[in-house]
Amino acid sequence: MKLDLVLRELHRAETAMAKDLLKASDRHHAEHEIHHLARDLAGWSAAHVREIARAGRAHGLDLGEDVPGPGPLEPLRTALSELSGRRPEPGVLLLADLRRLHRRAAGVSLDWELLAQSAQAAKDTGLLELATRCHPQTLRQLKWTNAMLKVLSPQILTN
Numbered sequence: 001m002k003l004d005l006v007l008r009e010l011h012r013a014e015t016a017m018a019k020d021l022l023k024a025s026d027r028h029h030a031e032h033e034i035h036h037l038a039r040d041l042a043g044w045s046a047a048h049v050r051e052i053a054r055a056g057r058a059h060g061l062d063l064g065e066d067v068p069g070p071g072p073l074e075p076l077r078t079a080l081s082e083l084s085g086r087r088p089e090p091g092v093l094l095l096a097d098l099r100r101l102h103r104r105a106a107g108v109s110l111d112w113e114l115l116a117q118s119a120q121a122a123k124d125t126g127l128l129e130l131a132t133r134c135h136p137q138t139l140r141q142l143k144w145t146n147a148m149l150k151v152l153s154p155q156i157l158t159n
Helices: 003-027 032-057 074-084 088-122 125-157
Strands: none
Touching: 003 032, 003 088, 003 125, 032 088, 032 125, 088 125
C-alpha cells in the first residue's frame, strides 16, 4: 500500500503549516489577534505532526515529532513588526501572508481527505480515527484565514 506516501506528505504539509503560522505570528506581532491566534493554530499543526509521526511508525516510517521553531530571525521579525506598526505596507504583507496560509491550509485539508479515504479503503481504523480527529482543526484553520481575509482586505485595500 501507499499509505506511507500519504503520511509522509501530510507530515511535510503540517510541518510547513506550523512553521508558516509561527512566521506570520512573528511578522505581525503588532496585530495582536493575528499574532496570538496564529500561535494557537501553529500548536494544532505541531500536535498533528506528532500524531502523524506516531502513526507513521506503524507503517515503517521514521518521521520527526518536532516542528522546528521560528529560528534566529524571530526577534528581528518581531522588532520590525513593532516598528512598522499599522502602516499600509504591513497590511498588504499581512494579506499576502494570510493568502499563503489559506492556500497551505487548503492543501493540508486535502491531504487529510486523502488519508481518510485511503484509510477507509484499507480498513485502517487507526489512520481513519487520526484523520477524523485532526482534519476538523485544519478546517478551522482554513476558515480562520478565510475570515481574516474577508475582514481585513476591505480595510487594507481601500485605504
